[in-house]
Amino acid sequence: MTDVQLSQSQPGQGSRKIVIDPVTRVEGHGKVTIRLNEAGEVEQARFHIVEFRGFERFIQGRLYWEVPVIVQRLCGICPVSHHLCAAKAMDLVAGVDQVTPTADKMRRLMHYGQVLQSNAVNFFHLASPDLLLGFEAPVAQRNIIGVIEAFPEVGKWAIFIRKFGQQVVAATGGRRIHPRLCIPGGVNQNLTVEHRDALRKDIDQIIQWCRDALDLHKTFVHAHEKLHETFATFPSSYMSIVGAEGGMDLYDGTLRAIDADGKPIFEGVHPSAYRDYLIEEVRSWSYMKFPYIRSLGRENGWYRVGPLAQLNCCSFIDTPLAEAARQEFMARGNGGLVHATLAYHWARLVCMIHCAEKIRALLFDDDLQGKDLVLTGDRRPEGIAIIEAPRGTLLHHYTVDDNDQVTGANLIVSTTNNNEAMNRSVTKVAIDDLTGHEITEGLLNHIEVAIRAYDPCLSCATHALGDMPLVVTLEDADGSVIATRVKQ
Numbered sequence: 168m169t170d171v172q173l174s175q176s177q178p179g180q181g182s183r184k185i186v187i188d189p190v191t192r193v194e195g196h197g198k199v200t201i202r203l204n205e206a207g208e209v210e211q212a213r214f215h216i217v218e219f220r221g222f223e224r225f226i227q228g229r230l231y232w233e234v235p236v237i238v239q240r241l242c243g244i245c246p247v248s249h250h251l252c253a254a255k256a257m258d259l260v261a262g263v264d265q266v267t268p269t270a271d272k273m274r275r276l277m278h279y280g281q282v283l284q285s286n287a288v289n290f291f292h293l294a295s296p297d298l299l300l301g302f303e304a305p306v307a308q309r310n311i312i313g314v315i316e317a318f319p320e321v322g323k324w325a326i327f328i329r330k331f332g333q334q335v336v337a338a339t340g341g342r343r344i345h346p347r348l349c350i351p352g353g354v355n356q357n358l359t360v361e362h363r364d365a366l367r368k369d370i371d372q373i374i375q376w377c378r379d380a381l382d383l384h385k386t387f388v389h390a391h392e393k394l395h396e397t398f399a400t401f402p403s404s405y406m407s408i409v410g411a412e413g414g415m416d417l418y419d420g421t422l423r424a425i426d427a428d429g430k431p432i433f434e435g436v437h438p439s440a441y442r443d444y445l446i447e448e449v450r451s452w453s454y455m456k457f458p459y460i461r462s463l464g465r466e467n468g469w470y471r472v473g474p475l476a477q478l479n480c481c482s483f484i485d486t487p488l489a490e491a492a493r494q495e496f497m498a499r500g501n502g503g504l505v506h507a508t509l510a511y512h513w514a515r516l517v518c519m520i521h522c523a524e525k526i527r528a529l530l531f532d533d534d535l536q537g538k539d540l541v542l543t544g545d546r547r548p549e550g551i552a553i554i555e556a557p558r559g560t561l562l563h564h565y566t567v568d569d570n571d572q573v574t575g576a577n578l579i580v581s582t583t584n585n586n587e588a589m590n591r592s593v594t595k596v597a598i599d600d601l602t603g604h605e606i607t608e609g610l611l612n613h614i615e616v617a618i619r620a621y622d623p624c625l626s627c628a629t630h631a632l633g634d635m636p637l638v639v640t641l642e643d644a645d646g647s648v649i650a651t652r653v654k655q
Contacts, residue, residue: 182202182203182205183202183203184200184201185200185201185202185203185601185606185611186198186199186201187199187614190214191615192292192293192294192310193293193615193618193622193623193624194242194244194623194624195216195623195624196216196625197214197618197625198214198215199213199214199215199593199615200212200215201614203601207602207603207604209598209601209602211594212590212593212594212614213452213453213590213593214453214586214589214593214618215452215453216453216454216625222238222240222241222576223576223577223578224576226238226573226576227572227573227575228572229572229573230571230573231260231261231351231550231567231571231572231573232257232351232571234253234257235250235251235253235254235257235349235350235351238563238578239253239345240345242624243344243345244285244624245556245557245624246344246345247277247278247280247346248281248554248561248581249561249563250345250349251274251277251278251418251554252552252553252556252562252563253349253563253565254274254349254350254351254552255419255552255563256550256552256563256564257351257550258351258352258550258552259549259550259551259552260351260546260548260549260550260565261351261352261543261544261546261547262352262544262547263351263352263543263544266352266353266541266542267539267540267542268534268537269354269357269534269536269537269538269539269540270354270539270540270542272532273339273348273356273357273358273535274348274349274354274418275418275529276335276339276358276535277335277336277339277340277346278418278554279335279417279523279525279529280331280332280334280339280522280526281332281336282417282519282555282556282557283331283332283335283519283523283526284328284330284331284332285332285558286474286515286516286518286519286557286622287324287325287328287329287332288329289515289619289622290380290384290519291314291321291329291380292311292325292329293619293622294512294616294619294620295311295325296308296310296311296313296314297309297612297616297619298384298387298512299314299317299318299387300313302609302612302616303607303610303612304609306608309612320379321380321383323376324376324379324380327376328373328380328519331366331369331370332522334365334366335366335526338358338359338362338365341356352541352543352544353540354540354541356540357536357537357538357540358535359536363535363536366530367530367531370523370527373523373526374488374523377519377520377523378488378520380516380519381492381513381516381517384512384513384516385513388509388513394509395507395510398509398613398616398617399508399509399593399596399616399617399620400506400507400508401591401592401595402427402504403469404424404426404427404432404463404468404470405424405425405470405472405475405476405480405504406422406423406425406470406472406476406480406560406584407422407472407476407477407480407560408420408421408422408423408554408560409421409423409434409480409481409482412482412483413482413483414483414484415477415481415484415485415489416555417522417555418554418555419554420553421435421436421437421438422434422436422437422438422441422553422560423436423480424444424460424470425504427504428504429503429504432462432463433460433462438552438553441553443461445459445460445461445579446458446459447459447579447583448465453586455583455586455625456579456586457469457586457587458579458584458586459587469587469588469591470588471559471585471588472559472560472581472584472585473511473558473559473585473622474514474515474518474559475505475510475514476559476560478493478496478497478505478514481493484521486520486524486528487524488521488524489517489518492516492517496510496513496514508592508617508620508621509620511620511621511622512620546567546571547567548566548567549564549565549567550565551564551565556581557581558582558585558621558623558624559581559585561579561580561581562577562578562579563576563577563578581624582621582623582624588621589617589618592617592618592620592621593614593617593618595617596613596614596616596617600613
């Protein structure tokens, strides 16, 4: 349950500070602070990331072939994404530009299983209590158990779609969490016939359940059109990777960024050139960085990633059911982009259908039983790779010395890319829904609903650059600051 604190930040002045700590039903630890003036108007709202995980630092000195296994320990929700992105980067360090067909398809199969199960976790377990039971439903009911009681069919989808995605990961990587499939230059196993046949038995049902979930979600949207279109919503730029001819490709491709009108900001950008287009900013009140597009500057260069960006940026999807769903989704933009923040959920379901279709196609591809698993080449000092994780664009950048030890690492994680957008959504909801109202737990949940639409993974994203001081603040009973101490 969220701990809501109301304090007089300026005793006697009538101003207040609201703290939502922790933000619930997200991965990792974060809080929101909202400052209200004497008139009850929102003056400031911020989404703080309060944990720090120093993976960029402590993988330095490790041997480069260890990194795909080590770095995935960032998270138990999306370890596959880090495993694959690190492996792609280390392919380049190992001198391999393109892995074998068997290795490529094994990695893709694992990736689609991961995206499928992770998106299912967000939609069913984390977001559906708000969508199906109401933003202000009682706290005791507003959870996955409440959903299962009220909508048993949704509970079945929540359990079995996620279970299937995890089975795909286990079949390819040896276990459901923190798999061990990838090595620099390829993979260490193919897909057994036994695993293939077991997955084949269930895939058609999984596809149908994903379609059923989308149909159910559309009934929510149609019943709450105004809320869906305006809640936490604003025009923005978007970024994702796209494949050949602009088609959706969640595993490999080049970077495309578009502005709020759908016009290109840049496209065809190879991962190795990301520093020419993106820059990262650190702010004192969060352990999560704020990336932005260099050419647009820090004020206007922020953007959104994730399922909404994946659909807005791609020109088409190469699987028929997902493409039909994409076209229906994009029609909501009336010839333009779809900017609704809650539309992340609709887009997420389209991506789930796409992943299930891709899994089905791969399960009938004989290359998965191939024997040619690994390639080698001439060692290189640097590897940069990009992948579309469940939450959006993920970048891994490593430098390696002549002793095969990692000397530098930079991770731009999906949630990091959405940092500014999440803060803007928090601010918009605070202004729209809290100003002039009596503050209740239900209203404060509106703030969390906006954050959950982005499906943030806060553990993955906490890698701020620069000084990371320990700050201790002592306050009295009224919330007035008595003393602050900083240790660098």
